[in-house]
Amino acid sequence: MDEDRITKLEVSVGHLQRLFDQLNEVVTEQAMRADRMYRKISELERQLKESKDKTPDSPPSLEDEKPPHY
Template sequence: MSNDRIEKLEETAAHLSKLVDDLNEVVTRQDSEIAKLTTQVTMLMRREAAREAESPGSVMIGDERPPHY
């Protein structure tokens, strides 16, 4: 193998290694954000369930027909 070819392969490997590191950082941030969002959704679901339990006779807004019907 020629030196130029080896040098090009090493350069490509270095770029790919940097790309993998960058992508790993993105995935790590996304994992953290997903965990936060999951916690928030769980909290909102509990809050909504508690609100619904306090007024069992009320109709959920999502189940109501819009006023123009």
């Protein structure tokens, strides 16, 4: 009786460990994707700033203008 209970607990722990490992893989992958996106956004922001700095005499773009209600 006790052996059956221990075996069931061991099987349950094995399943939980597998689920934990799968979730860990997903979380790690998502963290890596987020890191790549943050780096890409930073690079795009840098490129945009450089582009604006290269043409200081040009009129401000519509993106830089505040809407009339401000």
